[in-house]
Amino acid sequence: MKGVTVMGDFTVGHYNLDKVSDFQPLKDDLQLTAVGITFVRMEPGEGYPYFHKHQEQEEVYICVKGTGTVLVNDEEI
Numbered sequence: 001m002k003g004v005t006v007m008g009d010f011t012v013g014h015y016n017l018d019k020v021s022d023f024q025p026l027k028d029d030l031q032l033t034a035v036g037i038t039f040v041r042m043e044p045g046e047g048y049p050y051f052h053k054h055q056e057q058e059e060v061y062i063c064v065k066g067t068g069t070v071l072v073n074d075e076e077i
Contacts, residue, residue, distance in 0.1 A: 004029050015039070017064065042068075 004013045011030045022041040030037070036057050040048065044066065051071070061070055070077050 006031070 004011060013026065013030050017039070020039045020041075024039040026032070026037045026039070027035075034057055036054070042048070061068075
């Protein structure tokens with residue numbers, strides 16, 4: 001399902017998007033310390049299961065197919 005390789009100071013991950021689970025955090029796999037990345041698969045009209053916030057963490061959102069709305073600081077983006 002995945003291949004993670006540590007190359008010096010870099011960690012490279014390869015994931016088959018057809019085979020990842022509906023919710024798969026990548027922080028530990030990729031040895032991340034301040035960035036949160038998770039694969040989340042949702043059906044149309046479905047939402048993320050909970051609201052949350054972080055004091056010191058950046059998050060990356062990538063929509064592979066379709067469209068979506070993200071609520072950031074009470075603003076819909």
